[in-house]
Amino acid sequence: xxxxxxxxVVTAVAGKDLRIEFRTRSRSLTMAGFVVLVGVLFNFSIDxxxxxxxxxxxxxxxxxxxxSGLIGVGRTFAIEKEDGALAGxxxxxxxxxxxxxxxxxxxxxxxxxxxxxxxxxFGLFFRLDYGNHPGALLGILAAGTLGFVALATLFGALTxxxxxxxxxxxxxxxxxxxxxxxxxxxxSGRLLAGRPVAEVAGQGRMLAxxxxxxxxxxxxxxxxxxxx
Amino acid sequence: MKAxxxxxxxxxxxxxxxxxxxxxxxxxxxxxTERTMGVVQRIFYIxxxxxWVAFLAFGIVAxxxxxxxxxxxxxxDMAAQAAAEGGLxxxxxxxxxxxxxxxxxxxxxxxxxxxxxxxxxxGFIYVGYMMVRSAAASPEQGKRFAAVVGIVGAxxxxxxxxxxxxxxxxxxxxxxxxxxxxxxxxxIQATLYAGLLAFTLLFLGLMTLRYGVERARHVLxxxxxx
Amino acid sequence: xxRRTLASCLFGLALVALAGAWDGLAAQNANLGAQxxxxxxxxxxLAYAIGWGLILGWIVSIARRLRSLERRIDRD
Numbered sequence: 001x002x003x004x005x006x007x008x009v010v011t012a013v014a015g016k017d018l019r020i021e022f023r024t025r026s027r028s029l030t031m032a033g034f035v036v037l038v039g040v041l042f043n044f045s046i047d048x049x050x051x052x053x054x055x056x057x058x059x060x061x062x063x064x065x066x067x068s069g070l071i072g073v074g075r076t077f078a079i080e081k082e083d084g085a086l087a088g089x090x091x092x093x094x095x096x097x098x099x100x101x102x103x104x105x106x107x108x109x110x111x112x113x114x115x116x117x118x119x120x121x122f123g124l125f126f127r128l129d130y131g132n133h134p135g136a137l138l139g140i141l142a143a144g145t146l147g148f149v150a151l152a153t154l155f156g157a158l159t160x161x162x163x164x165x166x167x168x169x170x171x172x173x174x175x176x177x178x179x180x181x182x183x184x185x186x187x188s189g190r191l192l193a194g195r196p197v198a199e200v201a202g203q204g205r206m207l208a209x210x211x212x213x214x215x216x217x218x219x220x221x222x223x224x225x226x227x228x
Numbered sequence: 229m230k231a232x233x234x235x236x237x238x239x240x241x242x243x244x245x246x247x248x249x250x251x252x253x254x255x256x257x258x259x260x261t262e263r264t265m266g267v268v269q270r271i272f273y274i275x276x277x278x279x280w281v282a283f284l285a286f287g288i289v290a291x292x293x294x295x296x297x298x299x300x301x302x303x304x305d306m307a308a309q310a311a312a313e314g315g316l317x318x319x320x321x322x323x324x325x326x327x328x329x330x331x332x333x334x335x336x337x338x339x340x341x342x343x344x345x346x347x348x349x350x351g352f353i354y355v356g357y358m359m360v361r362s363a364a365a366s367p368e369q370g371k372r373f374a375a376v377v378g379i380v381g382a383x384x385x386x387x388x389x390x391x392x393x394x395x396x397x398x399x400x401x402x403x404x405x406x407x408x409x410x411x412x413x414x415x416i417q418a419t420l421y422a423g424l425l426a427f428t429l430l431f432l433g434l435m436t437l438r439y440g441v442e443r444a445r446h447v448l449x450x451x452x453x454x
Numbered sequence: 455x456x457r458r459t460l461a462s463c464l465f466g467l468a469l470v471a472l473a474g475a476w477d478g479l480a481a482q483n484a485n486l487g488a489q490x491x492x493x494x495x496x497x498x499x500l501a502y503a504i505g506w507g508l509i510l511g512w513i514v515s516i517a518r519r520l521r522s523l524e525r526r527i528d529r530d
Contacts, residue, residue, distance in 0.1 A: 154380070158373050162363040171359060172377060175352040176384045179391035206394075210387060217383050221376045224297055241513075252502075268494040271501040278505065317512050325501040332494050430509070437516050444523035451527075 013102025058189030077160035096223035237436030244430025285315025290382030
């Protein structure tokens, strides 16, 4: 598993996905447009006489992460089907877990960039104060994004070859995202409210556990999904 | 083979049905009414055994899915499929009896009570498990995909459990009742254990019969292929 | 055949138990007086009726599928 080829497969798969994305910008542009427009709609959905936007911005950020991530990750295997690159890669003895980790890495970089855009746009729209610990906020979001991307990539590969396609993805994915939303929204909400980092250490650890479990399960089971 | 699983299933189901009749008698004619909650507490004797069976079934799904992916044994997949169908059924029972109890005991049909929340999520995982199986391009693929969903679901259930308990810590329920606490009368405990035994036997029996359905389908497919 | 008999036996037993249970519960709780009866009773019976209805439905559906499959196996 950890032979000399492993890391090079990871970087090759991640590099290929990122190069395609960089060239076409198909996913990043749709996702970026999506989060800005969602921010606009969220703004009009809030009656500011009843609730301050800052109070619910944390939860909205996580929901936006999930929805925009679905757009991005859901497409990745559809693209693979069109150009047949994955099928070609699967004919080689490349370790399946390395292919999976490479896909997760590329998707993570893409979705995390969109998450940063989201938090920036929401900061502007909802006048967020990033508190005294922006680093902790970025770390919390990174852990949540990694866990999300790991599960979405696994189930995205699975649903891409079913007759229902991407519409099945939320049904498989959302029940498992409960821990991410519970711990993530609480942690980022507290940080945005200016609470100390010590108060969110427990949530951070649970998010890290969520991410590790998701990547581990995906790496172990990905081979079963792409097997012909 | 067919006859053996048939008789095993029927024996277990009949034992379970007999124990169920005994439990129903205990619930409605024997066990005293619980003092603080009153009559509605009797829902407990169908609610809790159903919840136990729902989670037992999911454990069976996860283990059988693992065995199927590991050894490729068709029988493991059939067992997982049989357990998932029964598990979903008992999850639905939990999710209908729980709110009926909650309406009387707490004044609301739905609360984010952690165990009820966890059962709801479990139900969604079961639904996904079944949809994946039926939406796959080929039966072989459906078996593998369903097994993956079953295993990943089981891996995440403990984390989901922790998170919904932790979330409840932030938003406590207005009334917290602990009916299975050590203060419960022995008649209440005996009735609960009878219910647990009855539903476990009944579920295992019906699951075996449901397995027999897959078995028969498999035999028929082999014969038609030949 | 044996499965159909089994299913109808179970169904009959459950009906008898449900019918008898209302009387039993009312008799046993006659001394509760002050407690408001009515809706809690209805909900208890609803819970058991729905639960057992679903279980009996599952039994019938298993029996039906098994019977049709075995008929097809025997026919060939």
